[in-house]
Amino acid sequence: MRPQSLRARESVLTATCALLEEGGLPAATVDAISARSGVSKATIYKHWPSRTAVAAEAFGIKMATAVPLPDTGTAVGDLTEQVRLVSAFYSSHAGSTFAQLLAACVTDPAGAPYFREFFLNGRRDAIGVLWRRALERGEVDDEVDVETAIDLLFGPLIFRLLSGHAPLGETEAGAIASAALTGLLRGRG
Amino acid sequence: MRPQSLRARESVLTATCALLEEGGLPAATVDAISARSGVSKATIYKHWPSRTAVAAEAFGIKMATAVPLPDTGTAVGDLTEQVRLVSAFYSSHAGSTFAQLLAACVTDPAGAPYFREFFLNGRRDAIGVLWRRALERGEVDDEVDVETAIDLLFGPLIFRLLSGHAPLGETEAGAIASAALTGLLRGRG
Amino acid sequence: MRPQSLRARESVLTATCALLEEGGLPAATVDAISARSGVSKATIYKHWPSRTAVAAEAFGIKMATAVPLPDTGTAVGDLTEQVRLVSAFYSSHAGSTFAQLLAACVTDPAGAPYFREFFLNGRRDAIGVLWRRALERGEVDDEVDVETAIDLLFGPLIFRLLSGHAPLGETEAGAIASAALTGLLRGRG
Amino acid sequence: MRPQSLRARESVLTATCALLEEGGLPAATVDAISARSGVSKATIYKHWPSRTAVAAEAFGIKMATAVPLPDTGTAVGDLTEQVRLVSAFYSSHAGSTFAQLLAACVTDPAGAPYFREFFLNGRRDAIGVLWRRALERGEVDDEVDVETAIDLLFGPLIFRLLSGHAPLGETEAGAIASAALTGLLRGRG
DNA sequence: GCCTAAGCGAGACGGTACGTCTCGTCTTATC
DNA sequence: GATAAGACGAGACGTACCGTCTCGCTTAGGC
Structure with a gap:
């Protein structure tokens, strides 16, 4: 059916980068990432197994x-x-x-x-x-x-x-x- | 005045050692240490600044x-x-x-x-x-x-x-x- | 979005009633209410501003x-x-x-x-x-x-x-x- | 020795009055009373059964x-x-x-x-x-x-x-x- | 172009540990 | 041998973040 949205992935990674920049890993809570990216927590957990995974990918790309x-x-x-x-x-x-x-x-x-x-x-x-x-x-x-x-x-x-x-x-x-x-x-x- | 009790320190470190042995650092929560050692949380926080400090000292001694x-x-x-x-x-x-x-x-x-x-x-x-x-x-x-x-x-x-x-x-x-x-x-x- | 659950409210009030009956207000600690009702403390604090508020509502209804x-x-x-x-x-x-x-x-x-x-x-x-x-x-x-x-x-x-x-x-x-x-x-x- | 006792009573009551004035009953902690009066907690508990008793007496006298x-x-x-x-x-x-x-x-x-x-x-x-x-x-x-x-x-x-x-x-x-x-x-x- | 199944936002929820607080008792060391 | 100083056990507090869930709304892709 409907494919997973690329937009969601990218929003999440961008938001996470910004949060990491601002306050390091402690600032990149799932709630904060969700709030800043506009992507819901459930969706985040469909793309990544954990908060660390999101942060690692975001940081690595940057x-x-x-x-x-x-x-x-x-x-x-x-x-x-x-x-x-x-x-x-x-x-x-x-x-x-x-x-x-x-x-x-x-x-x-x-x-x-x-x-x-x-x-x-x-x-x-x-x-x-x-x-x-x-x-x-x-x-x-x-x-x-x-x-x-x-x-x-x-x-x-x-x-x-x-x-x-x-x-x-x-x-x-x-x-x-x-x-x-x-x-x-x-x-x- | 009454000095800090050696007994409390030792009980805490012993209990923490046991907990670390059983379940690693995640098992060594302050509540668990308190429960097992019979030393109250408040006292633990008077002796050490954080749970990590307790665990580090206990592990190091061992x-x-x-x-x-x-x-x-x-x-x-x-x-x-x-x-x-x-x-x-x-x-x-x-x-x-x-x-x-x-x-x-x-x-x-x-x-x-x-x-x-x-x-x-x-x-x-x-x-x-x-x-x-x-x-x-x-x-x-x-x-x-x-x-x-x-x-x-x-x-x-x-x-x-x-x-x-x-x-x-x-x-x-x-x-x-x-x-x-x-x-x-x-x-x- | 998901509405606040009626079930949670009711479980909390029921449990609180029981606790009040058993031991008065001192027995109705938030931890006890949470444990007996199966509703988490965080959720209780989202529905009511304080333990007194919960107890008051529960007692009033009864x-x-x-x-x-x-x-x-x-x-x-x-x-x-x-x-x-x-x-x-x-x-x-x-x-x-x-x-x-x-x-x-x-x-x-x-x-x-x-x-x-x-x-x-x-x-x-x-x-x-x-x-x-x-x-x-x-x-x-x-x-x-x-x-x-x-x-x-x-x-x-x-x-x-x-x-x-x-x-x-x-x-x-x-x-x-x-x-x-x-x-x-x-x-x- | 005995006259010390009277001095202790009075110090405690005076200090408690001041604390009540400043922050009401919540401010009149036993620790605070002890600290301000220079009378130790143990001594306070020898003269009164509880913090409320001290506060009540102090307030009543005033x-x-x-x-x-x-x-x-x-x-x-x-x-x-x-x-x-x-x-x-x-x-x-x-x-x-x-x-x-x-x-x-x-x-x-x-x-x-x-x-x-x-x-x-x-x-x-x-x-x-x-x-x-x-x-x-x-x-x-x-x-x-x-x-x-x-x-x-x-x-x-x-x-x-x-x-x-x-x-x-x-x-x-x-x-x-x-x-x-x-x-x-x-x-x- | 419609329909339908999934993707998705929003955020409520259970769980769990945190570090703090105050009470009243207990233990020294001092005077 | 009473006192100050304060350490201590007990246990509730309110908060934080996690990862799961439950809603409806939105949106593609198959018909």
């Missing part, structure tokens, strides 16, 4: 075009630069929303796939490009899995972002990137 | 004595072994509670200091011992900050635990530990 | 049909009989609930209109009928306001009920009715 | 000297004037506190005797004087009990004060006094 890929000419430069860009992003308003979303996915397993699909995958693809470029240039260890590489570079940043146990400025991001690239063992740099 | 320090004879062995132990811990029931706590700290800033104080610090101290031991043996790069080293080794595990974007078995933990030690760049292993 | 109008043939008889009936009512279990409700309305201004609407008005209407009947028969002073008459007849009973400074049996009720009818001045009876 | 007895030369004048004075009092800030105290006595039976002892009795004694004076002058019906007379004159005012179902200005007070004196029956005025 971010998709935000961080450009660097090209400094070397793998070391590109990856280090990328870590720096990402750590700057984490320090921003959006970074806090990212943390809230990641945290919400722990509690809401139904939302996690959306977060991965619409946010993490995009990020990982982008960095995968850098990694493959570096591999082709022979600059990085081809025995290291791309997944491992990505987590090694960004996991530490994310851990700091979430728990706040240590600062996360440009200096620290640089130190982490450097350590990840050259390793912890002695006489490797 | 874990403090749980994971022993390895001593394999080499820094590489010790640190790798520690990463393996921790990843095994993360795969367990308690690991899920850990993730829930870390996630809760994003939403509840008042709880975060408790989590750092009673959980992270303990963990970091333990690993700091390993790191210093390795430094003395000259096995690791003395230009790397101990904080950086710790986050590099465990951040990736935690990131995977939270988002579930990649498996986290013994193999993966080994790969991460190995990559962290030898670095991502070519010709370093 | 009483509305409980005390019949007497018809002894004379105004003196009718009014005296009514005072006697009401004082008997006040001595009963329900009378204590009445006192608790009236007292609660002092503290909870939001509940007072409900008490007047659902309890007092009903009572006053009933007695107004008696008063007009007496007026038509020319038995009572047509310069006295019906409001004044009612308060003169029942105010003393209520005052005694609340403060308990004097007994309130059939004898006392008769004395009050008699004094109200004939006045305090000498040579009027 | 009011004891406030309303003078009128002497217009006739019983009609005196009693009418008294009703008017009392109704003016009820319209004041203190009147609202009176209502709150009376209401509290319904819920707190332990406080009721204090209220009667320290407030009602004083009032009733004062009016008893007027009543006896009128009796001696032969102006009032000597078959009417003084208790009945008092309740007939003031019960209606108090009822209106509590439930707010009708205004309580000078006009209404006059009408009530008049009706109480001459009675409701026809041809008696």
Whole structure:
């Protein structure tokens, strides 16, 4: 019969983006999204399994075009630069929303796939490009899995972002990137 | 004047431990803690700023004595072994509670200091011992900050635990530990 | 849109009646009403401004049909009989609930209109009928306001009920009715 | 040691008076009384059975000297004037506190005797004087009990004060006094 | 072009935890 | 050994958000 309305999806995502911008994930309650988008709660729950899923998709779409890929000419430069860009992003308003979303996915397993699909995958693809470029240039260890590489570079940043146990400025991001690239063992740099 | 009662603190922490064991953080509601411990909600809120804080302290105390320090004879062995132990811990029931706590700290800033104080610090101290031991043996790069080293080794595990974007078995933990030690760049292993 | 459910209203009022019967106003907590009626607290607070309001409405409805109008043939008889009936009512279990409700309305201004609407008005209407009947028969002073008459007849009973400074049996009720009818001045009876 | 006791009593009553003045009965929390008087809660509960009792005593003492007895030369004048004075009092800030105290006595039976002892009795004694004076002058019906007379004159005012179902200005007070004196029956005025 | 089944808005609802409040009792430490 | 200071147990309060449901209105797509 009547197909699900595209308009509803888009209104919801637009409204959710605005709410996330204004007050982070806590502001993006289902009632608030419903009120602002003019889409009823029931309809929202027909399109998404949970509030986290909506927020994850909205946030992912917004971010998709935000961080450009660097090209400094070397793998070391590109990856280090990328870590720096990402750590700057984490320090921003959006970074806090990212943390809230990641945290919400722990509690809401139904939302996690959306977060991965619409946010993490995009990020990982982008960095995968850098990694493959570096591999082709022979600059990085081809025995290291791309997944491992990505987590090694960004996991530490994310851990700091979430728990706040240590600062996360440009200096620290640089130190982490450097350590990840050259390793912890002695006489490797 | 009458000092705050130790008994109340201890009852609360014991009850919270039990609840965390049974149903993770979601089970450790303030009402449940109050009911099981026989300590009133008002008193709980006089001792701790939030439910997350209680849970963090309870969980941290329980874990403090749980994971022993390895001593394999080499820094590489010790640190790798520690990463393996921790990843095994993360795969367990308690690991899920850990993730829930870390996630809760994003939403509840008042709880975060408790989590750092009673959980992270303990963990970091333990690993700091390993790191210093390795430094003395000259096995690791003395230009790397101990904080950086710790986050590099465990951040990736935690990131995977939270988002579930990649498996986290013994193999993966080994790969991460190995990559962290030898670095991502070519010709370093 | 979906209208407020009659079922919810009725369940709440029924449950509240039962609770009032069992333990007076102190037993009619919002939690208890919610639990017994199966209506959630939030919904109760959407229908009524406060617990007192719910209790007042429930009590008023129950009483509305409980005390019949007497018809002894004379105004003196009718009014005296009514005072006697009401004082008997006040001595009963329900009378204590009445006192608790009236007292609660002092503290909870939001509940007072409900008490007047659902309890007092009903009572006053009933007695107004008696008063007009007496007026038509020319038995009572047509310069006295019906409001004044009612308060003169029942105010003393209520005052005694609340403060308990004097007994309130059939004898006392008769004395009050008699004094109200004939006045305090000498040579009027 | 003993004299300390007296000081405690007085501090408590003074502090309670001030609190009643500022915010009525709701402001006279036991904690607030304790804090303001410098007398500990435990000591307060050694002298009085409940918060209502403290408030009742404090209020009664304050009011004891406030309303003078009128002497217009006739019983009609005196009693009418008294009703008017009392109704003016009820319209004041203190009147609202009176209502709150009376209401509290319904819920707190332990406080009721204090209220009667320290407030009602004083009032009733004062009016008893007027009543006896009128009796001696032969102006009032000597078959009417003084208790009945008092309740007939003031019960209606108090009822209106509590439930707010009708205004309580000078006009209404006059009408009530008049009706109480001459009675409701026809041809008696 | 009509009809009908579904999509949809609006928001009421049950559920559940929250953090706060005040009461009256109990426990120290002090004077 | 009485008191101040205040911690404590008890339990109701009113609020928030979740995700489900129940209404009617709207609107496509099949006939």
